[in-house]
Amino acid sequence: xxxxxxxxxxxxxxxxxxxxxxxxxxxxxxxxxxxxxxxxxxxxxxxxxxxxxxxxxxxxxxxxxxxxxxxxxxxxxxxx
Amino acid sequence: xxxxxxxxxxxxxxxxxxxxxxxxxxxxxxxxxxxxxxxxxxxxxxxxxxxxxxxxxxxxxxxxxxxxxxxxxxxxxxxxxxxxxxxxxxxxxxxxxxxxxxxxxxxxxxxxxxxxxxxxxxxxxxxxxxxxxxxxxxxxxxxxxxxxxxxxxxxxxxxxxxxxxxxxxxxxxxxxxxxxxxxxxxxxxxxxxxxxxxxxxxxxxxxxxxxxxxxxxxxxxxxxxxxxxxxxxxxxxxxxxxxxxxxxxxxxxxxxxxxxxxxxxxxxxxxxxxxxxxxxxxxxxxxxxxxxxxxxxxxxxxxxxxxxxxxxxxxxxxxxxxxxxxxxxxxxxxxxxxxxxxxxxxxxxxxxxxxxxxxxxxxxxxxxxxxxxxxxxxxxxxxxxxxxxxxxxxxxxxxxxx
Numbered sequence: 001x002x003x004x005x006x007x008x009x010x011x012x013x014x015x016x017x018x019x020x021x022x023x024x025x026x027x028x029x030x031x032x033x034x035x036x037x038x039x040x041x042x043x044x045x046x047x048x049x050x051x052x053x054x055x056x057x058x059x060x061x062x063x064x065x066x067x068x069x070x071x072x073x074x075x076x077x078x079x080x
Numbered sequence: 081x082x083x084x085x086x087x088x089x090x091x092x093x094x095x096x097x098x099x100x101x102x103x104x105x106x107x108x109x110x111x112x113x114x115x116x117x118x119x120x121x122x123x124x125x126x127x128x129x130x131x132x133x134x135x136x137x138x139x140x141x142x143x144x145x146x147x148x149x150x151x152x153x154x155x156x157x158x159x160x161x162x163x164x165x166x167x168x169x170x171x172x173x174x175x176x177x178x179x180x181x182x183x184x185x186x187x188x189x190x191x192x193x194x195x196x197x198x199x200x201x202x203x204x205x206x207x208x209x210x211x212x213x214x215x216x217x218x219x220x221x222x223x224x225x226x227x228x229x230x231x232x233x234x235x236x237x238x239x240x241x242x243x244x245x246x247x248x249x250x251x252x253x254x255x256x257x258x259x260x261x262x263x264x265x266x267x268x269x270x271x272x273x274x275x276x277x278x279x280x281x282x283x284x285x286x287x288x289x290x291x292x293x294x295x296x297x298x299x300x301x302x303x304x305x306x307x308x309x310x311x312x313x314x315x316x317x318x319x320x321x322x323x324x325x326x327x328x329x330x331x332x333x334x335x336x337x338x339x340x341x342x343x344x345x346x347x348x349x350x351x352x353x354x355x356x357x358x359x360x361x362x363x364x365x366x367x368x369x370x371x372x373x374x375x376x377x378x379x380x381x382x383x384x385x386x387x388x389x390x391x392x393x394x395x396x397x398x399x400x401x402x403x404x405x406x407x408x409x410x411x412x413x414x415x416x417x418x419x420x421x422x423x424x425x426x427x428x429x430x431x432x433x434x435x436x437x438x439x440x441x442x443x444x445x446x447x448x449x450x451x452x453x454x455x456x457x458x459x460x461x462x463x464x465x466x467x468x469x470x471x472x473x474x475x476x477x478x479x480x481x482x
Contacts, residue, residue, distance in 0.1 A: 002376060016378055020368040027318075042320040042411050042467040046309040048371050071323070074372045 003074050009061040021054035021064065050077055089176075089256045094268045096295055100128040102450055103288055103297035105275050105311060107131025108140035109251075109436060110428050111303030112258040113443020114450070115267045121444070122451035125266035128297075129259075130273045130290060136255030139305040142405030143436040144328050144362040145251050146341055146352065148185050149210040150243040151478040152201055155461040156414060157208040162458060163441030164210070164245050170440060176257035178249045179355055183341050185246025186215075186223060188390070190235045190346040197345070197477060198241040205243070215242045224340050232389045235347055246341050248352060254439060278314040278425070285315055285424040299450055301426045306371060306406030308429045317420045319429065320467055321408045322369045326433050326481060327379045328362035329402035330354065331394065343480055347386040350480055351394075359397060361387050364481050365407060365433060375402045407432045414473035417446060418455050418463040426450060427464065433481040 004012040026039045045051075048071060055065045068077045102118060104111045107129045118124040129135075147167050149160035171178055189195045198214060205212035216239055217229055229237045259269055270292070277289035278300065287296040302311050306323045334357055343350035349363045363383040380399060388394045410416055410430030415438065417428045428446050431438065445459045455463065466472060 002378060014378075015368075022369075038468055039318060043318040044309075044320060044322050046319070046322055046369065048307065048310060048323075051369075053368070069368075071370050072372060074370055074374065 003076070005055055005065060005067060006076065007057050007060060007065050009063060010057065013057070013060055017057060017059040018055040018065070019058045021056055023052055023054055048072060085256070089260050091256075091260060091269070092263050096128065096270050096273070096290070096292055097268065099296035100268070101126040101298045102128070102301065103295055103299070104129045104301045104303055105288065106138075106303035106305065107135035107259075107269060107271065108138050108303060108305055109136065109255055109258070109439035110431065110442045110446070111301070112136075112255055112262060112269075113439045114301060114303060114428070114446045115262040115269075116258040117444045117447035118451060119262050119265035119267050121447060124451055127262070127267045128295065129262070129267065129269045130275055130288065130295075131269065131271045132274045134271050135259055135269060136252050139405040139407060139431070139435060140255050140439075141251055142403055143251060144350065144352070144360055145248045145436055146185070146350070147247040147249060147437040148243055149245065150185065150187065150201055150205055150212045150241060151210075152204060152475045153473055154204065154208045155473055156475055156478065157205055157210050159441055159458055159462070160437060161208070161210045162444075163438050164247070166440035166444065167247065167249060170254070170257065174257040174261045176253065176260065178253040178257050180247060180249040181355070182245060182247045183339060183352065184223065185243040185341040186220060186240055186343065187243070188220070188227075188237050188240040188342065188344045188346070190231060190238060190344070194346055195239045198239060201478075202241050210243070211245055212241050212243045215240055224338070224342055226338060226393055227342065227390055228392050235344070235389055237390070248341065250355070251436060258439075258443070275311065278311075283423060285422055297424070299424055299426060301428065301446065301450065303428050305431065305435070306408050308408050308427075312420075312427070315420065315422050315425045317422055317425070317427070319416075319464075320411050321429060323371055323406050324365040324368075324409050325370050325372060325404045326362070326365045326407050327375050327402060327404045328360065329380060329383070329399050330358040330360050331397035332400050333357040334359050334393070334397060342391070344390055345477065347389060349383055349387045351387055351391060358400065359394060362481070365409065371406050373404045373406065375404050409433070411467075412472040412474045413476045413479045415442070415462055416464050417442065417459045418449060420464055432479065434479055
């Protein structure tokens with residue numbers, strides 16, 4: 001399926017022009033600094049639903065775009 | 081599964097009991113193999129396998145059925161070699177034809193760095209029990225005369241490694257053989273049964289909540305694929321898993337015989353011929369995490385282009401069908417097996433794009449862990465705690481999908 005990412009500079013462009021960038025989020029319940037480092041380095045929330053993510057427009061404006069994407073359908077639900 | 085197959089493989093269905101010694105969540109290859117080995121090796125038959133849809137309908141039915149042990153690190157070579165050997169005797173053991181066929185596997189290198197990597201792979205494999213040798217262009221040409229050794233002028237084949245024990249097997253036959261073997265010995269398999277929660281007493285997992293009611297369990301094993309994070313969340317376990325889609329496709333019938341399994345690390349694709357004569361081609365995972373099973377035209381175009389660079393005969397074939405699996409990818413491209421830190425909750429995950437080849441060994445080792453309570457030496461390095469201990473098993477170059 002082809003997905004278009006709404007780039008604020010270039011308009012909607014195909015996903016192949018972009019590089020995926022992950023935004024790690026460490027749960028607040030983890031308070032120990034070492035445990036937070038471990039979580040940030042390796043662990044992932046991996047949500048089945050909407051997640052905030054960053055995409056780098058490699059073959060376009062070469063700027064970062066933040067979007068909310070539903071990982072069940074690959075639909076982009078709103079501009080972040 | 082349809083009625084015809086159910087009749088053919090003589091599976092006996094039961095109503096869920098209130099309690100089992102072991103409840104395995106996930107009726108794919110790893111879950112079924114664990115149940116099979118619990119029943120055959122350890123005499124533990126009070127076991128239930130819970131499957132959300134139908135058995136073997138997840139990644140166990142969505143892979144490219146390659147069996148190999150040519151990994152890049154000692155721990156993985158030992159483990160996958162065990163699996164290759166178990167596959168070789170699985171037909172005799174289960175008395176079922178799983179269409180296991182030894183084909184030999186070629187991994188091609190197109191530059192000096194690639195040659196160094198394949199030489200190192202051959203050395204590591206030989207040292208730790210797998211049969212892999214470095215081969216030059218002449219030998220490659222003999223093994224697979226259809227390869228364009230000039231690689232379309234851009235990707236010349238300079239060398240590679242050859243793994244003669246590389247094989248394929250029919251994926252659903254593997255699942256059914258294991259399911260039938262387990263069921264004959266008293267294991268219950270419940271299809272269309274979704275786990276919606278875990279029952280806990282204090283810190284211990286003591287059962288599962290399903291859409292058909294609660295089931296008590298001495299031990300719960302997660303053998304879930306791409307959706308493993310959801311189940312681990314119920315137990316309160318954080319996992320280093322990201323779910324990525326992996327696509328593959330088959331062409332129509334190729335009249336000539338294509339013997340080996342061919343993979344190119346530079347061009348990122350692998351190809352083999354199915355028993356029906358179709359050319360089965362797969363490539364790398366989608367870069368973004370997703371649970372979507374949808375396939376894309378962009379993948380077909382780019383993967384077909386790369387495959388045709390080395391195998392020009394593919395130009396005359398047409399793509400028949402494509403499919404997608406959602407893979408549980410671990411950060412170091414090695415599986416995660418063993419205890420989780422939560423009592424009564426074991427896990428086998430991180431099978432990403434390399435799970436099919438590990439079905440018998442993964443099942444055998446997890447069964448031994450559940451039966452004895454002690455982690456077998458073969459899978460001890462693959463524990464979930466390896467990330468906290470800074471003992472990751474980085475082996476991206478052997479995944480074949482990156």
